[in-house]
Amino acid sequence: MSLQKLRHPFQCLTRLEIPGTDHDNLLLVALGLRVLAVNHKTGAVVGSWNAESAGSKGSIIQMNMSNRMDYVALVTSEDKAVHILSTSLTCLLLPLNKRTLPKRPSCIKWSYDDKHVLVGDKFGDVYALPLHIPVIPVEEAVSLPADESGKTAEETPKEDLKPTPAPDPEDVAAEDGPPAKRYKPSASELTVHSGRNRQALENQKRTAAMKHDQRKAHDPTLNIALGHVSMLTALTCTRVASTRATADDTMCYSREQGYIWSDEVNIGEYHDYIITADRDEHIRISRGLPQTHIIENYCFGHTSFISALCVCDGQDSGGYHYAGNLLFSGGGDDWIGVWDWLKGTLICKIPLDDPTQQQPQPPGAPDDKTDRRTAVSGIWQWAIPTPTTDDWIRIAIACEGEPRIITLTCTSLAPKSASDFERAEYKLPGNMLDMEYIDTETIIISLDSMHEVSSTETLRDANSEKSCPRLFLLHNSEFLFATTQEPDDNADTGGVPFDVDQKVAASLAEKGLDVEIEATPENQAKMKDVLYGIRSLRKGFYEKAQEPAEEE
Amino acid sequence: MLENNANPTLSKSTGLPRKRFYRARAHSNPLSDSHFPIPISPCQVDYSLHYPQLFPSSDKIDGAKKIQFADVGCGFGGLLISLSTLFPETLMIGMELRDKVTEYVKERILALRVANPGQYQNISVVRTNSMKYIPNYFEKGQLSKMFFLFPDPHFKEKNHRRRVISTHLLDEYAYCLGVGGIIYTITDVEELGEWMKACLESHPLFEALTKEELEADPVVKLLTSATEEGQKVARNGGQTFQAVYRRFMPSQ
Ligand SMILES: C[S@@+](CC[C@H](N)C(=O)[O-])C[C@H]1O[C@@H](n2cnc3c(N)ncnc32)[C@H](O)[C@@H]1O
Numbered sequence: 001m002s003l004q005k006l007r008h009p010f011q012c013l014t015r016l017e018i019p020g021t022d023h024d025n026l027l028l029v030a031l032g033l034r035v036l037a038v039n040h041k042t043g044a045v046v047g048s049w050n051a052e053s054a055g056s057k058g059s060i061i062q063m064n065m066s067n068r069m070d071y072v073a074l075v076t077s078e079d080k081a082v083h084i085l086s087t088s089l090t091c092l093l094l095p096l097n098k099r100t101l102p103k104r105p106s107c108i109k110w111s112y113d114d115k116h117v118l119v120g121d122k123f124g125d126v127y128a129l130p131l132h133i134p135v136i137p138v139e140e141a142v143s144l145p146a147d148e149s150g151k152t153a154e155e156t157p158k159e160d161l162k163p164t165p166a167p168d169p170e171d172v173a174a175e176d177g178p179p180a181k182r183y184k185p186s187a188s189e190l191t192v193h194s195g196r197n198r199q200a201l202e203n204q205k206r207t208a209a210m211k212h213d214q215r216k217a218h219d220p221t222l223n224i225a226l227g228h229v230s231m232l233t234a235l236t237c238t239r240v241a242s243t244r245a246t247a248d249d250t251m252c253y254s255r256e257q258g259y260i261w262s263d264e265v266n267i268g269e270y271h272d273y274i275i276t277a278d279r280d281e282h283i284r285i286s287r288g289l290p291q292t293h294i295i296e297n298y299c300f301g302h303t304s305f306i307s308a309l310c311v312c313d314g315q316d317s318g319g320y321h322y323a324g325n326l327l328f329s330g331g332g333d334d335w336i337g338v339w340d341w342l343k344g345t346l347i348c349k350i351p352l353d354d355p356t357q358q359q360p361q362p363p364g365a366p367d368d369k370t371d372r373r374t375a376v377s378g379i380w381q382w383a384i385p386t387p388t389t390d391d392w393i394r395i396a397i398a399c400e401g402e403p404r405i406i407t408l409t410c411t412s413l414a415p416k417s418a419s420d421f422e423r424a425e426y427k428l429p430g431n432m433l434d435m436e437y438i439d440t441e442t443i444i445i446s447l448d449s450m451h452e453v454s455s456t457e458t459l460r461d462a463n464s465e466k467s468c469p470r471l472f473l474l475h476n477s478e479f480l481f482a483t484t485q486e487p488d489d490n491a492d493t494g495g496v497p498f499d500v501d502q503k504v505a506a507s508l509a510e511k512g513l514d515v516e517i518e519a520t521p522e523n524q525a526k527m528k529d530v531l532y533g534i535r536s537l538r539k540g541f542y543e544k545a546q547e548p549a550e551e552e
Numbered sequence: 553m554l555e556n557n558a559n560p561t562l563s564k565s566t567g568l569p570r571k572r573f574y575r576a577r578a579h580s581n582p583l584s585d586s587h588f589p590i591p592i593s594p595c596q597v598d599y600s601l602h603y604p605q606l607f608p609s610s611d612k613i614d615g616a617k618k619i620q621f622a623d624v625g626c627g628f629g630g631l632l633i634s635l636s637t638l639f640p641e642t643l644m645i646g647m648e649l650r651d652k653v654t655e656y657v658k659e660r661i662l663a664l665r666v667a668n669p670g671q672y673q674n675i676s677v678v679r680t681n682s683m684k685y686i687p688n689y690f691e692k693g694q695l696s697k698m699f700f701l702f703p704d705p706h707f708k709e710k711n712h713r714r715r716v717i718s719t720h721l722l723d724e725y726a727y728c729l730g731v732g733g734i735i736y737t738i739t740d741v742e743e744l745g746e747w748m749k750a751c752l753e754s755h756p757l758f759e760a761l762t763k764e765e766l767e768a769d770p771v772v773k774l775l776t777s778a779t780e781e782g783q784k785v786a787r788n789g790g791q792t793f794q795a796v797y798r799r800f801m802p803s804q
Contacts, residue, residue: 123713125720227720229683280684281592286723293719293756295727298687300593 006459007505008032008515009470010446011530012063014072015436016087023089027436027444028072029471029504030060032515035074035085036508037092040444040471043503045511049085049093051076056083056098059530062105066114071096071131073117075105077530082108082119082129097133101222107235112272116289118225120232124278128225128289225292226276228284233331233537234277234309237288240324240342241270275327275341277306279537283329285341297344304332305537310379311341312393326415328395330376332538336397336408338415348418350408352376352399354425375400375535377432382407383440396443398432400534401456405432405445405474429453430468433531438473444500445472448531450517456532459519469501561659567667569659588651588679594691602676603643605665619643619690622728623699624682625716627780629657631699632675633664634778638770639674642696645689646677654679683716686724693730697771700748702781705741717748719755726757729799734761738775738794740785745793758797766796 008031016026016037025041033056037047051060051074058078065072065087074083082105084096103121110117116128272288273296283299283306286292312326327341335349352374377400381393393413397406409422430447431454437443449468452458460468508514517523563570591597597619600610607616621639623631626646635644648654657677664672680689703716712718717737725735735758737748752758766772776782776792785792 224720226723227718229721281590282687284687293723293726295692295723297692298593300688303592 004459004462004519005516006450006465006519007470008517009433009448009450009531011059011061012434013436013444013446013471014063014065015438016065016069016072018069018087018089021089023092025438027471028063028065028087029446030063030074031508031513032059033057033076034513034515035060035063035072035093036513037087038504038507040438040473040500040504043500043505043507045504045507045513047092048511048513049095051081051083054081054083054095054098055079056081059526061530062108064108064110064117066110067112068114071110071114073108073110075108075119077104080104082117084117084131096131099129099133099222101127106232109235109237111274111289112237112239118235118237118274120235120276122231124228124230124232126225126227126232126235126274126276126292128223128292130223225289226274226284226286228276228278228282229280231279231537232276233279233305233307234329235275236309236311237272237274238311238313238324239270239272239288275309275311277309277329277331279305279539281306283309283327283339283341285344297341299327299329299337299339299341299344299346301337301346301349302329302331302333305539306331307534307537308376308379308397310381310395312381326393328379328381330379330397331534332373332375334374336376336379336395338418338421347415348420350418350421350423352397352406354423373535373538374402375538377534378434380435380437382435382437382443396435396437398435400532401431401451401454403428403431403447403453405435405443426474428472430472431456441475443474445474446470447472450527451531456528456535457524459524471501471504473500562663566663568663569656590680590685591688594687594689594694597689599643602645602678603673605673606643617643618694619645620695621645621697621699622647622682622686622690622695623701624686625649625700625703626657626677627653627702629660629675629677630779630783631701631774632657632677633660633672634774635771636672636675638774640671641674643674644676646675647680647682647686647689648677649679649681651679683714683721686728690728692727693733695728696730696733698725698729698733698735700735700737701775701779702739702785703737703744705739705744707741712747715744715747717751719751722751722755722758726755726799731799731801733799734769734771735797735799736771736775736794737796738782738792740790740792742791742793745795749793749795752795752797756802757799759800761796761798769796772796 010029010031012030014028016028017024018026023037023046025039026037026046027040029036029038033051035049035051036045038045056076056079058076060074061077062075063072070086070088072085072087074085075081076083080101080103081098082101083098086092086094086096101119101121103123103125105119106122107120108117111128114131116130119127119129121127274286274288274292275283276286277283281300281302281304283302284295285297285299287294287296306329308328308330310328312324312328325340325342326347327337327339329337329339330352334353335351337349338347339345340347376397378396378398380396382396383392383394393408393410393415395408395410397408399406405426405428407424407426409424410420411422412420415421428445428447430449431451433446433448435443435445447468447470449465449470450459452460452464505514517527561569595612598610599616599619600607620642621635621644623629623635623644623646626632626648629646632644632646635642646657648657654677661672661675661677678689700716704714706712706714729735735752737745737752739745739748753760761769772794775794776786782792
């Protein structure tokens, strides 16, 4: 009996709009190692690039479009690479460059001016990769020598063992701190040290020359902008104009003076910020490049990891951003935080689940050993308010391995409490993976068509797999004002939500680009790793599999 | 009766805790997950637990004094005890990762408070991982002095990210220190000394104290003499390497 084959879901998606061209209705979707440009109206596939052609392995696990929509940055899982592709009309999905990082990137975001790609990794470092690789003298561009560290499992920092069980070959390359100097052994004979340290000193002396070479071999374009001590789990950045009016329209924010009267600031001044979050409950506000060493604030309140950040964006008629002081955060806590991030204050907590409704334990298969507690996998601002639309703040939320989308709508640009937010929830035919808004009325969602609803492990059977679209359109009117809605009954008979999926599937099939995977245990584990890594960020989750915390 | 059941962990002659009952492992991995309570934010640090005589209730009083000195990796607490009488008006705290060592310092402070009524009320200790949680304890610009005396060297290059002084941790220390605040570091490991100095020297928010300033600062003299580790190094005739830097605000 041959094994069942399942369609590969689109693990990430992003909108690409080149107004005034026939590229004004595009989506980029990741399908395994491939990124595809598809027209979400016609379903036509207009571009495709395979990361395998650039030597990458694994799957695309992160995708971020530049603010001007002229480049897309991708992360591939197994080779820890960041690829930058052009998305311009004439060079759609042409690769610009590829950079390999020492650690697996966990989040990626373009800086506000699109000059750098910011990449957070599982050691907590944030790299600022310049869009174009600067030219470096030939003698500097040595490739990294093979790993010689002779590392043993017991010396491996525990973080290494968590998200990816395989040891990292470039472990020894992790370098930060002072600029590299000529190598010198750390301990002298006068130093008070144990036998084991003496052994280490011996080793150091022996490998001194080799190590010096390794330091030199680092990619000099990998600048570290800032660093946390634990895994970077979310990253965003924003720009604040000094002249941006706050809610009452009379006060402005100035980095030096805080909130001041609007006639006291220079028109046209702005400041960039980077907002980072980690597995240790911290949200940190740092200045943007090149002043990332200045920490402005922390947003304290979470008691679990933070896996999603979304800073509000909106433009007034003068092109200035407003409501930009609002930050939404979520992760392992059962609420979404709404912050005035510039001040570091928590405005309110919004419960993820409707407090008036008893949440039934999600069904899920009995063999599913996953931690079932809610973990937010994404927060999006949906429909950026502009002068031509209403002023509402619309937020959409996805939770890992859950077949629902939660929306929050706020009719004020200066919310004060959770009651200013209208919460709605829409049940989906599959677990929500990613989303993008298309216009103020429509969002498009990527669904996990492979796994059973509410499960991150159990695969669907052939029938139920066909009934779950990979791309799902949702219209404003359908759910915005409802508190909880079931999908439209005749949706699977060709209603709008399923239309786009069928069209895209047909053009993929026609071009031979669709991906099916065999339901082997290895593939199953791999897909879980690609699609679902957030719940496992919870502390204590891997406890039993780990060594004792202390070491000699 | 209590007096007859004398606590064996306290010395009969001095009433101070005896170190051998608080023996601990030599090192812990500061990058591991922690399993002790962490204040959610600096305003949740309960001063009445740490300084009961100065803060009789845990209610927050606006404008109340805040902790100004932090001894990071305080070990057995020798520095805090010297500083306590030198700066009797200043609140200070030791931060220590090892549980047993923290317990020892707690007992030591309690015993000193009993033996010297009215004194040692301004020092305390907390078990925490300073590398991960320093901003949970101190607000922006709250501290005026931070001490890193004889920190664990983490000799192996691949463990350098466990070091308590690094370029990126200095960003956090610069956040906690007020402008003009001073960071004191000392070690007997030459390479670590160079490392700490290089990190501080290249950081845009720190500047070295001048020779005159170092000589005038009474605290500098304590670096080699006040802590248990410093005394051990001195007994063995070891060399020490110090770096003392001021948090400053570059004009921009
Ligand atoms: C070599 S001892 C020096 C102790 C003391 N400063 C002295 O001079 O005697 C270093 C101390 O730092 C503590 N330590 C190491 N990493 C730490 C961390 N991340 N947070 C708090 N304490 C830490 C160790 O447990 C140890 O007690």
